[in-house]
Amino acid sequence: MKIEAMTEKYERWLGDESRIRGRADAVCFPESFEEAREAVSHARRAGLHITPQGARTGLTGGAVPEGGLVVDCQGLKDLELREGPVLYAGAGATLTQLHALLLKEPWVFPPNPTEESATLGGMFGCNAMGIDGQRTASWVRKLWWLTAAGEVWEIGRGSYVFDDSGCALPDGGRLSCETFESSGVLNGLVTVKQMDLIDFLAGTEGQLGMALAFELELAKKPDCDWGVLYFLPTDPAAMALCRAVAQAENSGSVTVMEYYDRAALSLLSEGRHNTAALQELPEFPQGAGAAVYVELAGDDPDALEGALFEQLDIFEGLGGSEEQTWAASERYEIDRFRKLRHVVPELANGKTDSFSQAVPGLTRLSSDLKGPAEKAEDYLEMYRGGIAQSGAHAVIYGAAAQNRFHVNFLPETPEERAKCEVLMAEWAARAAADRGQIITENGAGLLKRELALRFVPEAVKRQIKAVKEAFDPEGVFK
Numbered sequence: 349m350k351i352e353a354m355t356e357k358y359e360r361w362l363g364d365e366s367r368i369r370g371r372a373d374a375v376c377f378p379e380s381f382e383e384a385r386e387a388v389s390h391a392r393r394a395g396l397h398i399t400p401q402g403a404r405t406g407l408t409g410g411a412v413p414e415g416g417l418v419v420d421c422q423g424l425k426d427l428e429l430r431e432g433p434v435l436y437a438g439a440g441a442t443l444t445q446l447h448a449l450l451l452k453e454p455w456v457f458p459p460n461p462t463e464e465s466a467t468l469g470g471m472f473g474c475n476a477m478g479i480d481g482q483r484t485a486s487w488v489r490k491l492w493w494l495t496a497a498g499e500v501w502e503i504g505r506g507s508y509v510f511d512d513s514g515c516a517l518p519d520g521g522r523l524s525c526e527t528f529e530s531s532g533v534l535n536g537l538v539t540v541k542q543m544d545l546i547d548f549l550a551g552t553e554g555q556l557g558m559a560l561a562f563e564l565e566l567a568k569k570p571d572c573d574w575g576v577l578y579f580l581p582t583d584p585a586a587m588a589l590c591r592a593v594a595q596a597e598n599s600g601s602v603t604v605m606e607y608y609d610r611a612a613l614s615l616l617s618e619g620r621h622n623t624a625a626l627q628e629l630p631e632f633p634q635g636a637g638a639a640v641y642v643e644l645a646g647d648d649p650d651a652l653e654g655a656l657f658e659q660l661d662i663f664e665g666l667g668g669s670e671e672q673t674w675a676a677s678e679r680y681e682i683d684r685f686r687k688l689r690h691v692v693p694e695l696a697n698g699k700t701d702s703f704s705q706a707v708p709g710l711t712r713l714s715s716d717l718k719g720p721a722e723k724a725e726d727y728l729e730m731y732r733g734g735i736a737q738s739g740a741h742a743v744i745y746g747a748a749a750q751n752r753f754h755v756n757f758l759p760e761t762p763e764e765r766a767k768c769e770v771l772m773a774e775w776a777a778r779a780a781a782d783r784g785q786i787i788t789e790n791g792a793g794l795l796k797r798e799l800a801l802r803f804v805p806e807a808v809k810r811q812i813k814a815v816k817e818a819f820d821p822e823g824v825f826k
C-alpha cells in the first residue's frame with residue numbers, strides 16, 4: 349500500500365462536517381487488515397500520529413488531523429450477510445451499502461445517525477446514535493480491532509468485561525486501572541465497571557486504536573409501522589404531547605419521538621426550494637410553532653392501529669386537528685418524514701458555510717447534551733431563554749422525552765459565536781451537575797474536547813491518561 353504525501357489533491361481529508369480544517373503529513377487508503385497494519389508500522393517508523401477516518405461526516409472534528417498520517421478506512425468495505433443472521437461489515441462499509449444489502453431482507457440494523465454516507469467505523473468511533481436512540485456499539489457482537497502495536501484483536505462480546513480493577517485483554521495481558529460507576533459526562537474513554545471491552549472501545553474516537561471490521565446483530569423488521577408528524581402551536585404544547593405519548597398505554601410501540609422547534613421548521617421551509625427531500629412533502633400547516641415526529645412499529649396491525657388512535661386522541665385532547673397531522677404507513681413515505689431529522693443539521697451547516705464566505709474560519713457549533721428525562725421541559729426553557737437573552741440564532745431539535753435535544757447555533761460573526769460558546773459552557777455545567785452527559789452521540793472531537801474535559805473529575809482524567817498510555821505507549825494514535 350502506498351503512503352501518499354499530503355498534497356492539494358487530498359485537501360478534503362483535512363476536514364469534516366464541523367468545518368474545522370486540520371493539517372497532515374501523509375494519507376493512506378488500506379483495503380485489507382494487512383494494509384491497515386502496514387499503516388501502523390509506517391506511522392511507528394516515521395514517528396507520525398494516526399488519525400483514523402471514515403466518511404468525515406462527523407460534526408465535531410474527530411476525524412480532522414492535527415498533523416501525522418490520515419488512515420482513510422473507506423477501503424475496508426466488505427459486507428456480507430451470514431448465518432444467524434449476522435452481518436459481517438468492514439469498518440469502511442457505509443450505511444447506504446448496509447441499507448441496500450438489507451432492503452429485501454426481513455432484518456434491519458437499528459442504529460441510524462441519518463447520514464447515509466457515514467461508515468460503520470466512524471459510527472463506532474463516536475458510538476453514534478441518531479433518530480431511534482440505538483447506540484452503534486450495542487449491536488456489535490464481534491469486533492476486529494487494530495492496536496497501536498499493530499496486532500489485530502478479535503473481540504467477542506462477553507469475552508472481556510471490566511471488573512473493579514481493570515479488564516483482561518485479547519493479547520493475554522491485563523489492563524489494570526480504576527473503574528467507575530458510569531461514564532459521567534462523556535460517551536467514551538471512561539472505564540466503567542461491568543462494561544464490555546467492545547463498549548469501552550466504542551466512542552474512543554480513534555485515540556486507542558482502530559476498528560477494522562464488525563460482526564453486527566440484526567433486528568427483525570417490523571411487519572408494519574407508522575410515521576406521524578404532529579404540528580403544534582407552541583413548545584409547551586409539543587412537550588405535553590411528548591409526555592402524554594411516552595406515558596400512553598400503548599407507548600411500547602413508539603420507536604422514535606423527535607421534536608422540532610419553530611426555528612427548525614422555518615429553516616426547513618426556507619430550504620424547500622433547493623432541497624429535493626423537502627419538495628416531496630407538502631408545506632407545513634399555518635401557525636405551526638413546533639412539531640413532534642413519532643414512529644410506531646410492531647407486528648400486529650390491529651394493535652398498532654389501536655396505538656395510533658390512542659395517540660390521535662391525545663393530540664385532539666391537546667387541541668390538535670387532522671389538518672395538523674401527517675400520517676404515513678408506507679416505508680418510502682416514512683423515510684421522507686425521517687429525512688427532516690437529517691435535513692435540519694444539513695441546512696444549518698449550509699448556513700454556516702454561507703456565513704463563513706464573509707467571515708472565513710467560522711466553524712459549526714451545536715450542543716449534544718443529555719439531561720435527566722424528567723427535566724426535559726426545564727432544559728428546553730433554559731435553551732430557549734439563553735438563546736433569547738444572548739440574541740443568538742439557533743434551531744432546536746431532538747429526542748424531547750429523553751431530554752436529548754440538539755441546539756444547533758447559527759452564528760454569523762466571531763462575536764456571536766463567542767456568545768454561543770458561553771451558553772454552551774453554562775448548559776454543559778447544568779448537565780454535569782444533573783449527572784447528565786455533555787457528549788452524547790456526536791463525539792467530542794476537536795470542537796468539544798476542551799469543554800467536556802472541564803467537567804470530568806480529576807480521578808477520571810488521570811485514568812483516561814493512564815489507559816491511553818497502556819493502550820498506546822508510543823502515541824501512535826492521535
Ligand SMILES: Cc1cc2nc3c(=O)[nH]c(=O)nc-3n(C[C@H](O)[C@H](O)[C@H](O)COP(=O)(O)OP(=O)(O)OC[C@H]3O[C@@H](n4cnc5c(N)ncnc54)[C@H](O)[C@@H]3O)c2cc1C
Nearest residue numbers: 402403404405406410461467469470471473476477554559
Ligand atoms: C447532516 C448530518 C446529520 C447527522 N446526524 C447525526 C445523528 O443524528 N446522530 C449521530 O450520532 N451523528 C450524526 N451525524 C454525525 C456523523 O454522521 C456520525 O458521527 C457518523 O458516525 C460519522 O461517521 P463517519 O464515517 O463520517 O466518521 P468520521 O467523521 O470519519 O469519524 C468520526 C470519528 O470516528 C473515528 N473513526 C473513524 N473511523 C474509525 C475506525 N475505523 N476506528 C476507530 N475510529 C474511527 C474518527 O477518528 C473520528 O473521531 C450527522 C452528520 C451530518 C452531516
